[in-house]
Amino acid sequence: MSNITVNKSADPASAPQLSTLRQARLPWWGPAAPLALALIIGCGGGALIGLESKIQWGLISAILFVVFTYLLTLKVEGRRQAKNQLATSLVWVCFLLAVIPLASLVYETVDRGSTVLDGYFLGHSMDGTQRMLAGGGVYHALIGTLEQVAIATLIAVPIGLLTAIYLVEYGRGKLAKTVTFFVDVMTGIPSIVAGLFILSLWIIMLDFSYSGFAGAMALAILMMPVVVRSTEEMLKLVPNELREASLALGVPKWRTIIKVVLPTAIGGITTGVMLAVARIAGESAPIVLLVFGNPAINNNPFEDAQSSLPYYIYEQWQNGNEPSYDRAWAAALVLIAFVMILNLVARGIARWKAPKTGR
Amino acid sequence: MAKRIDVSGLTAYYGSHMAIEDISMTVEPRSVTAFIGPSGCGKSTFLRTLNRMHEVTPGGRVEGKVLLDDENLYGSGVDPVSVRRTIGMVFQRPNPFPTMSIFDNVAAGLRLNGSYRKNELSDVVEKSLKGANLWNEVKDRLNKPGSGLSGGQQQRLCIARAIAVEPQVLLMDEPCSALDPISTLAIEDLVGELKERFTIVIVTHNMQQAARVSDRTAFFNLSAVGQPGKLIELDDTERIFANPSVQATEDYISGRFG
Ligand SMILES: Nc1ncnc2c1ncn2[C@@H]1O[C@H](COP(=O)(O)OP(=O)(O)OP(=O)(O)O)[C@@H](O)[C@H]1O
Ligand SMILES: [Mg+2]
Numbered sequence: 001m002s003n004i005t006v007n008k009s010a011d012p013a014s015a016p017q018l019s020t021l022r023q024a025r026l027p028w029w030g031p032a033a034p035l036a037l038a039l040i041i042g043c044g045g046g047a048l049i050g051l052e053s054k055i056q057w058g059l060i061s062a063i064l065f066v067v068f069t070y071l072l073t074l075k076v077e078g079r080r081q082a083k084n085q086l087a088t089s090l091v092w093v094c095f096l097l098a099v100i101p102l103a104s105l106v107y108e109t110v111d112r113g114s115t116v117l118d119g120y121f122l123g124h125s126m127d128g129t130q131r132m133l134a135g136g137g138v139y140h141a142l143i144g145t146l147e148q149v150a151i152a153t154l155i156a157v158p159i160g161l162l163t164a165i166y167l168v169e170y171g172r173g174k175l176a177k178t179v180t181f182f183v184d185v186m187t188g189i190p191s192i193v194a195g196l197f198i199l200s201l202w203i204i205m206l207d208f209s210y211s212g213f214a215g216a217m218a219l220a221i222l223m224m225p226v227v228v229r230s231t232e233e234m235l236k237l238v239p240n241e242l243r244e245a246s247l248a249l250g251v252p253k254w255r256t257i258i259k260v261v262l263p264t265a266i267g268g269i270t271t272g273v274m275l276a277v278a279r280i281a282g283e284s285a286p287i288v289l290l291v292f293g294n295p296a297i298n299n300n301p302f303e304d305a306q307s308s309l310p311y312y313i314y315e316q317w318q319n320g321n322e323p324s325y326d327r328a329w330a331a332a333l334v335l336i337a338f339v340m341i342l343n344l345v346a347r348g349i350a351r352w353k354a355p356k357t358g359r
Numbered sequence: 360m361a362k363r364i365d366v367s368g369l370t371a372y373y374g375s376h377m378a379i380e381d382i383s384m385t386v387e388p389r390s391v392t393a394f395i396g397p398s399g400c401g402k403s404t405f406l407r408t409l410n411r412m413h414e415v416t417p418g419g420r421v422e423g424k425v426l427l428d429d430e431n432l433y434g435s436g437v438d439p440v441s442v443r444r445t446i447g448m449v450f451q452r453p454n455p456f457p458t459m460s461i462f463d464n465v466a467a468g469l470r471l472n473g474s475y476r477k478n479e480l481s482d483v484v485e486k487s488l489k490g491a492n493l494w495n496e497v498k499d500r501l502n503k504p505g506s507g508l509s510g511g512q513q514q515r516l517c518i519a520r521a522i523a524v525e526p527q528v529l530l531m532d533e534p535c536s537a538l539d540p541i542s543t544l545a546i547e548d549l550v551g552e553l554k555e556r557f558t559i560v561i562v563t564h565n566m567q568q569a570a571r572v573s574d575r576t577a578f579f580n581l582s583a584v585g586q587p588g589k590l591i592e593l594d595d596t597e598r599i600f601a602n603p604s605v606q607a608t609e610d611y612i613s614g615r616f617g
Contacts, residue, residue: 172417239454241450241452241454242454242456242457243415244412244415244450244454245450245454245455245456245517245520246456246467246471247412247415247443248410248412248443248447248448248450248521249443249444249447249467249468249471249472249520249521249524250440250441250442250443250444250445250447250468250472250524251440251467251468251471251472252440255471255472256471259467259470259471260456260458260471263458264456264457264458
């Protein structure tokens with residue numbers, strides 16, 4: 001077999017076929033000309049026919065860019081390359097469309113939030129500040145968010161982790177299927193529903209008062225399915241061979257899970273938990289229902305109303321005046337920074353704990 | 360230390376699929392027994408029934424008896440965990456723990472069982488690595504991750520890990536199938552040394568290897584695809600390779616098979 005192929009390719013008669021490997025190519029800056037053309041027509045044409053919105057100009061340019069690059073490549077390089085170019089252009093355009101709102105959001109928040117964000121803002125509450133006037137701060141809301149998120153995490157992570165371990169390592173048959181089903185259902189619970197559930201159970205039926213803890217319970221309900229899901233996926237990625245290797249050494253199953261399976265997956269699990277934390281840190285609906293809001297500092301999450309960052313933003317926005325808008329933007333910036341720091345910490349842990357390679 | 364294994368009437372299932380049927384054999388202490396046979400005939404399955412690893416597979420079920428000296432591994436009240444401490448296993452693909460260093464990998468069995476004294480741990484690790492012919496290659500990087508070793512080194516690391524807990528029997532499932540001839544030779548030499556202390560069972564697809572390392576050889580076969588595998592014959596390695604008593608064995612060994 002192999003002899004025949006060798007002979008054939010050595011055959012001088014088939015040498016001209018080599019030319020099918022080479023053909024006309026656009027230079028690497030090929031797409032620049034269509035881009036310029038698309039921008040000129042898009043913006044110029046847009047201005048001429050009196051489209052007001054720059055977004056419309058941009059969209060026209062984007063569509064024209066895709067069409068022009070396709071046609072140009074089709075002309076110079078051929079059909080298959082044109083399709084390839086079409087896909088590439090679309091990916092680029094979509095990437096830009098996705099990045100523009102994100103970048104403008106970050107820019108806007110930083111720009112407007114930094115006007116009043118300073119040490120005073122971070123260190124003071126709204127207690128005694130007139131809502132129409134400048135001044136006051138976010139300290140009480142920051143404390144509230146930190147405490148509520150911490151309590152929610154303390155409730156949700158152990159339960160979520162153990163559920164995921166059950167599902168992956170032990171769960172067989174009906175019970176496991178049922179649990180998986182309800183976890184899926186829980187993933188879709190709107191935050192206001194979780195809030196209403198705790199409201200009717202904790203505050204109306206059991207007659208407790210508003211507190212950070214009540215809010216934290218609702219947040220925990222929102223967090224749990226996310227933790228279960230991400231942990232489950234991570235545990236499934238741990239190769240079965242590692243479990244068998246450990247079992248074959250005479251290590252009991254529970255120890256195998258704690259000492260071999262969890263450490264192998266810990267990086268991914270941490271990332272999942274942090275994403276869940278980031279998600280609940282921005283929830284406002286359960287806070288409105290259960291924590292009630294409080295302009296003063298309340299360090300005790302188990303008694304009386306607290307505030308939280310999302311609630312604070314909402315409250316300030318409702319005030320409807322310039323100093324309040326500034327405070328709202330600054331609080332939004334604090335919230336984004338909080339989530340960002342958590343993400344960085346999670347990435348750090350994931351990298352530090354990830355299975356090591358190399359000598 | 361080394362113990363005799365007596366198997367009688369052993370049948371193993373995956374769910375409702377019968378993978379091996381009615382196997383009876385004796386594995387002598389301080390000897391190497393090789394299992395040969397075509398792919399899918401149930402060598403790995405049988406090997407895993409010998410230390411109760413078969414039941415780890417979902418749906419895995421075993422009938423019959425495996426006597427270790429005189430104790431039935433499948434008797435009531437026998438803890439599979441202590442069975443696996445007595446009968447160690449090396450897998451076909453090297454599987455060092457990726458989160459652990461070379462030292463920790465070897466120490467894993469002792470540490471995870473919680474049965475060790477701190478000051479003897481490093482002695483055990485050194486002894487086991489020497490036993491697995493790996494000490495010289497890794498002695499100055501014991502704290503580096505085990506997954507940074509070459510495939511052959513990783514396999515010897517797994518052997519060191521298995522012998523560190525001082526089992527009485529060592530089961531090896533194609534330990535050389537992913538290795539180059541030199542690593543293979545190192546492991547074969549190692550098997551020769553280890554049989555002074557352990558009872559060894561080794562699965563291999565390599566006839567020369569079976570002939571080189573084993574004292575006795577068992578040939579497994581299955582009558583058709585989907586049928587359960589059976590033990591065809593077990594005899595001294597020399598006899599199996601010189602003049603086996605069953606025609607199928609001769610066909611398989613000489614390559615006139617199927
Ligand atoms: N996890 C499993 N679930 C279901 N059936 C399995 C499983 N593992 C193996 N089997 C079946 O059991 C039979 C024996 O498989 P086994 O792995 O023991 O063969 P083997 O002799 O080790 O083959 P090889 O030489 O290729 O490793 C095969 O028919 C296989 O399909
Ligand atoms: Mg096998």
